[in-house]
Amino acid sequence: MDTILNLGLNDISVEALAKKSGNPRFAYDSYRRLIQMFGDVVLDIPKNEFEHIFDEAKKKHGAKQDTELTPAALKEVIVAYKKLVLHHTGAEFPQDPDRQLTMARDAVFRSWNNERAKTYRRLNHIDDWLGTAVNVQAMVYGNLNETSGTGVGFTRNPANGEKEFYGEFLMNAQGEDVVAGIRTPVPISELQKQMPHVYGQLRDLTSRLEKHYRDMQDFEFTIQDGRLYMLQTRNAKRTGLAAVRIAIDMVRENLITIDEAVLRVEPNQIFDFLVPRLDEKGTVEVLAKGLPASPGAAVGQIVFTAAEAVKVHEKGTYKSIILVRAETSPEDIAGMNVASGILTSRGGMTSHAALVTRGMGKCCVAGAGDVTIDDKKKEMRVKGKVFHEGDWLSLDGTTGRIINGRLNTLPVNPDNPDLIQFMSWVDERRKLRVLANADIPRDAKQAQAFGAEGIGLCRTEHMFFAEDRLPHMQAMILAKTEEERRAALHHLLPMQRADFQGLLKVMGSYPVVIRLLDPPLHEFLPKREDLLVQIAKLESTKPHSPKLKELHRILERVEELHELNPMLALRGCRLGITYPEITEMQAHAIFEAAVTVKKSGSDPHLEIMIPLTTGPEEFKAQAAIIHGVAHDVFIKKGLSVEYKVGTMIELPRACIVADKIAADAEFFSFGTNDLTQTTFGISRDDCNKFLPAYLQQGIFKQDPFAVLDQEGVGTLIKMATNKGRSARRDLEVGICGEHGGEPESVKFCHRAGLDYVSCSPYRLLTARLAAAQAAIEEQKIFNPDLRTGNSK
Numbered sequence: 001m002d003t004i005l006n007l008g009l010n011d012i013s014v015e016a017l018a019k020k021s022g023n024p025r026f027a028y029d030s031y032r033r034l035i036q037m038f039g040d041v042v043l044d045i046p047k048n049e050f051e052h053i054f055d056e057a058k059k060k061h062g063a064k065q066d067t068e069l070t071p072a073a074l075k076e077v078i079v080a081y082k083k084l085v086l087h088h089t090g091a092e093f094p095q096d097p098d099r100q101l102t103m104a105r106d107a108v109f110r111s112w113n114n115e116r117a118k119t120y121r122r123l124n125h126i127d128d129w130l131g132t133a134v135n136v137q138a139m140v141y142g143n144l145n146e147t148s149g150t151g152v153g154f155t156r157n158p159a160n161g162e163k164e165f166y167g168e169f170l171m172n173a174q175g176e177d178v179v180a181g182i183r184t185p186v187p188i189s190e191l192q193k194q195m196p197h198v199y200g201q202l203r204d205l206t207s208r209l210e211k212h213y214r215d216m217q218d219f220e221f222t223i224q225d226g227r228l229y230m231l232q233t234r235n236a237k238r239t240g241l242a243a244v245r246i247a248i249d250m251v252r253e254n255l256i257t258i259d260e261a262v263l264r265v266e267p268n269q270i271f272d273f274l275v276p277r278l279d280e281k282g283t284v285e286v287l288a289k290g291l292p293a294s295p296g297a298a299v300g301q302i303v304f305t306a307a308e309a310v311k312v313h314e315k316g317t318y319k320s321i322i323l324v325r326a327e328t329s330p331e332d333i334a335g336m337n338v339a340s341g342i343l344t345s346r347g348g349m350t351s352h353a354a355l356v357t358r359g360m361g362k363c364c365v366a367g368a369g370d371v372t373i374d375d376k377k378k379e380m381r382v383k384g385k386v387f388h389e390g391d392w393l394s395l396d397g398t399t400g401r402i403i404n405g406r407l408n409t410l411p412v413n414p415d416n417p418d419l420i421q422f423m424s425w426v427d428e429r430r431k432l433r434v435l436a437n438a439d440i441p442r443d444a445k446q447a448q449a450f451g452a453e454g455i456g457l458c459r460t461e462h463m464f465f466a467e468d469r470l471p472h473m474q475a476m477i478l479a480k481t482e483e484e485r486r487a488a489l490h491h492l493l494p495m496q497r498a499d500f501q502g503l504l505k506v507m508g509s510y511p512v513v514i515r516l517l518d519p520p521l522h523e524f525l526p527k528r529e530d531l532l533v534q535i536a537k538l539e540s541t542k543p544h545s546p547k548l549k550e551l552h553r554i555l556e557r558v559e560e561l562h563e564l565n566p567m568l569a570l571r572g573c574r575l576g577i578t579y580p581e582i583t584e585m586q587a588h589a590i591f592e593a594a595v596t597v598k599k600s601g602s603d604p605h606l607e608i609m610i611p612l613t614t615g616p617e618e619f620k621a622q623a624a625i626i627h628g629v630a631h632d633v634f635i636k637k638g639l640s641v642e643y644k645v646g647t648m649i650e651l652p653r654a655c656i657v658a659d660k661i662a663a664d665a666e667f668f669s670f671g672t673n674d675l676t677q678t679t680f681g682i683s684r685d686d687c688n689k690f691l692p693a694y695l696q697q698g699i700f701k702q703d704p705f706a707v708l709d710q711e712g713v714g715t716l717i718k719m720a721t722n723k724g725r726s727a728r729r730d731l732e733v734g735i736c737g738e739h740g741g742e743p744e745s746v747k748f749c750h751r752a753g754l755d756y757v758s759c760s761p762y763r764l765l766t767a768r769l770a771a772a773q774a775a776i777e778e779q780k781i782f783n784p785d786l787r788t789g790n791s792k
Helices: 013-021 024-041 047-060 071-089 097-113 115-123 175-179 189-194 196-213 240-252 258-264 267-274 306-315 330-338 352-360 417-429 441-449 470-478 482-507 528-541 547-561 573-578 580-599 616-637 652-656 658-662 672-680 691-696 713-727 743-751 761-782 784-788
Strands: 149-154 166-171 217-224 227-235 277-279 286-289 291-294 297-303 321-325 341-344 363-366 372-374 379-382 385-388 392-396 401-404 408-410 433-437 455-459 511-515 605-610 643-649 667-670 732-735 756-759
Touching: 013 024, 024 047, 024 071, 024 097, 047 071, 097 115, 115 330, 115 691, 149 175, 166 175, 166 189, 189 196, 196 217, 196 227, 240 258, 240 267, 240 417, 258 417, 258 761, 267 743, 267 761, 277 297, 277 392, 291 352, 297 306, 297 341, 297 408, 306 321, 306 330, 321 330, 321 392, 330 352, 341 352, 341 392, 352 363, 363 392, 417 761, 433 441, 433 761, 441 482, 441 761, 455 482, 455 756, 470 482, 470 547, 482 511, 482 580, 528 547, 573 580, 573 616, 580 605, 580 616, 605 616, 605 667, 616 643, 616 658, 643 652, 643 658, 652 658, 652 672, 652 713, 658 667, 658 713, 667 713, 672 713, 713 732, 732 743, 743 756, 743 761, 756 761
Parallel strands: 297 321, 321 341, 341 363, 433 455, 433 756, 455 511, 511 605, 605 643, 643 667, 667 732, 732 756
Antiparallel strands: 149 166, 149 217, 217 227, 277 408, 286 401, 291 363, 297 392, 372 379, 379 385, 392 401
């Protein structure tokens, strides 16, 4: 939100301030700052127009630093600023302090509804109706003289969690200079040399504040004429690495309990332990070095404005974006959100860019002074080179390096001692099991490394897209008779069996949920438009090519399979009912693989999932095939394995008749992606045409495909769970859509009484932490000691 400093100054009081302070430069500097901030925040005059005037004044008077402008030069700036206000508003800059205060107060209230505040609330799940207050605080001046200054600090290192006094300050400056990155500040350790008494006071006060609030503090201070003033303190933003380290240390220091430590870390912050590093094989051209403001690596194409970043992201023009700015401001938050990394030429470790990216878990290099950025020309200059929009950059947020070109990134090792300790506390407290979505052995191994307790979704269709399988899959689809289909499926059987064998072997005795073929068949065939182009080219260049006949045959089948709404047409269990030989082949592959793995000494736990059922009849038809194949395989191999047959609940009707389905189904797994589509009547493939408007206008608080709609979809989940368990008390229930790794959705699953969530391997740690927090939060409702932090 917005703030305005130096309020109350006018043409008369500025002269009195100059006289009283004995420092006219300070007085006129404060007045020009007021006009600029007031003009920007209250009068909606573009900030860059004020900055242009100020930069031109510095050039005219040969001033490199703001503080080098004389009182006479600052008076010229004030005159120019007032003309700018008159030009934009048709009125003089208000001279009445009461009117200034009223207008400023109203503007700060209005800023609750500016775009950056709304975006911030949406990203951080803050209710729009919470509302705000406006603080009016006595002004102290860090720009009074050379024994005045301002700074921002932390009681611990917000990047790595080390217990060290950390921060930056500027002498002869106001707070905005540090936070906005207008000047590059000095490390706070230098204050001990310049003003040892003030530094000692600051250390003592901030240590007391941390003990009082029992959390790391982010504080702002001003020194006016050698005297220290504390402006504000708050619980500090921190990286995931720092959050875990600080939580562990504060438990050891007896400041907080283990439960509080688990609650202190935002689930998505765990990504910081999984952030990639740059692969620096070969020659690496380091263009410049800035400050390592937020760790990790980012590789992407340059974009110079937040608005353009949002635009190219929505269009999909660039796969990955590096937002390059002189400095960021709160207006840039939407663009920062879609960027992979942020680079600024100005600002320090406590600048807006640094603070926001650390909170978002994004890579950031700040204060790269050797980089010159011209966002109007869309150019970045460094080391004699000129970079334009769309050029590739690689950022190392851990070291602050800016590297030319497109490097690869390396996977990370999660075996961090702090993380292992913290996750042991997490796992002791959670009740929900956390499984992974994985289709191949490599993904399953990665999932195990991240603590997966099984595979909650193996999508068999992904296996068919491999180069050696796709021709057989297409042959099966193009077949005109059952005999032809079975012949093609016969070729696929050993491949599927080998896939399942590898997956089951990796997972050992952990459960593996295998979903039968789900997507529409046309997804395995070339697109109609591409076929038409190929046919047209061949007809004009090689009209007698034997390939033409084959292309025409494929085109004919593609047109036969064409559906107006394929997501609600021939897919899921409807495929297996229409072509039962597909289900038979997959069941043979699954059971034959399981028996082979069991013979090798493992103990596989199979769960076979029938997709897209709407009622018990569909389920029974497919389950009968599965049980029949299991019986035949077990007799033939002389060995049996334990298995369950369940269904994916992804249609509202299935939720309504869940009790009838559960009479036969042994488990439910909610496919929340499709359940969200069918509950809202929204295609997730086409919703980008209107979803941004819905989010901007507050019609949707969150993207329902990213964060579970608890009120609508959540009600269906609870209904289906309760109805299902009324028919089968031991019914196992979980979710396997993308929501399985989103923290608020995971917490909902805990409250709804589900047994597990399943998510992509890289979201497993996030899901585990969210599940633990849900269990602790539930306990706190019933245990007053936990609410007050009195229980160890």
